[in-house]
Amino acid sequence: MTTSRNRREFLRQLSITTMGMGLLPAVLAACNNGQSTKDAGADSSAATDSTAGKTASKPLFFKISLAEWSFHQALFAGKMNHLDFPTKAKNDFGIEAVEYVNQFFKDKAKDKAYLTDLKKRCDDNGVRSVLIMCDGEGEMGDLDKKKRMQAVENHYKWVEAAQFLGCHAIRVNAAGEGKPEEVSKAVIESLGKLSAFGKDHNINVIVENHGGTSSNGKWLANVMKTVNMPNCGTLPDFGNFCLNRTKPESNTPEGWAKTKCLEEYDRYEGVQELIPYAKGVSAKTYDFDANGNCVETDYSRMLKIVKDANYTGHIGIEYEGQKLSEEEGIRKTLALLQKAGGALS
Template sequence: MNNPKHRRDFLRQMALYTMGAGMLPSVLAACNGGSSEKTAKDSTTTATLPGASETKPLFFKISLAEWSFHQALFSNKMSHLDFPLKAKKDFGIEAVEYVNQFFKDKANDRAYLADLKKRCSDNGVHSVLIMCDGEGDMGDQDPKKRLKAVENHYKWVEAAEYLGCHAIRVNAAGEGKAEDVAKAVVESLGKLAEFGNAHNINVIVENHGGNSSNGKWLSSVMKAVNRPNCGTLPDFGNFCLNRTKPEDNTPEAWAKTKCLEEYDRYEGVTELMPFAKGVSAKTHDFDINGNCIETDYHKMMKIVKDAGYTGHVGIEYEGAQLSEDEGVRKTLALLKKVGAELS
């Protein structure tokens, strides 16, 4: 999720954050997406191993993250309202994860949301969550700005409830010492989770650069918040703690930035899974056998399974070598193959 023009908050975090520094086990039934999430029947809940004659149920459900099509969406080759049908028609995926940037001014537009909801209903598609960016830093050291950031998310909580989602995804953003940011984020998440609870909506935090990409730091934040409707969205690929600064704010400049310090992704996901209410299956490149180059999916999905997670795993293709459609297809095939092996 690193388009510089449209995810400037995330990118700014990756450039400015420093490594933060923990975690207690929690009751899995209260923390993972398998218990608190509204459920739906997905067509991607079974898979067949090569050479096998029978299909077997997967231990998780598959959803599709809208960010997988950010290029098509930003270039207006695809509209936000087209996304649910595309997920179902082109990939057989019946659960979708929205990105607020693609309907930024529509959170309070009930007619627009009703149209989106009807398109989902008409095509048997379930809305899972809304990924929220650009609403302010939850870890801002200025109390007024921090409160404003929390309140800015209220409309997305209400939109998520109306669409039938189980959660909104927020960022643990903030500048300053890791411990100070953590304290501010804990306060903000507590307030937002309280509001979310009144609407039956979970508030989940993704490892999204900087402090939040430190598994120990984010898991300690979850422990401190200690609310049943506040959890994590472990992303397999977002573990960059520190990144080079771009020459300017153009997409080309941001594409040339490099990660200077990275947290171990397997350790990070292991630390975040006890609090997980969603999982993001990030992919960039694939080898000739269809395996993800940057992440060992068998190892990663075993971590997910061992945590007792049975909720949605959202496909999020972010590569440049394949078309967005082909990247999604390869990620879907990989998830089903590995899922069948582990289920």
């Protein structure tokens, strides 16, 4: 998830030159099918009565949420305040569930006054807090055990914040430098420890395919099987399957926007492999054709994979394109989910 197509790599590079900004690198226990097909603590009904939760004729088989990263340009530019996100989701788009990104309230994880304000805004507007996407807290797959365990402990405050806000999960990254089997072993240990902490707080720990080795569906699915904890799962992202990317011209959003993916994992195969462990799904979009279809992803095909796995939880809108405004991109993604999802419901 980034201004280009891989927020984790962007943050890794940007952190080198902007340590003071808090932008650091960012990116698992199989649960049984019944547990993995719904958000923990979520209503399992097909949809709500909101604009986002219905087609013109019938409810969708899933619920719709809005990922805060869809507004990353406005938020980074100071044109939008994190506290206003839930209200904007409800009033401007009719979406009643939100997914936070910790970068936009990085120093507020333990600020109860701030979190109380955020929670009140949600409660007052009938908005549900779904999850917190966590970046910049260290690598869960770091081969240095001391650094790896520090990364795990760095996420504890976000587990507690998620519980306070009423979320069902935090999203972490399976990042690490080394051979895939070495990183896998490290990530499995980290996820086990963090999930144990999450269990005590009734919070799920979920992992996204977020670039590099983590975008290999088979690799991440194997991590899930090995961790084998009910509150550890995945967050399949329709678009984050780049295994190897060119280096950016500069450590800026614009520089990363010009990078190209050199090797990509098949996105449909990847989602098929990850959806059995899903406790969230990310609907990534960049560009649309004249009929409102996503250029990069066949949403009818992708949503059929999701439905066939009996997933009925939230699918989070995450627009990252450059051609449309963030608001327009969100609206087109919402319309696409309603159209493609409605045809399958």
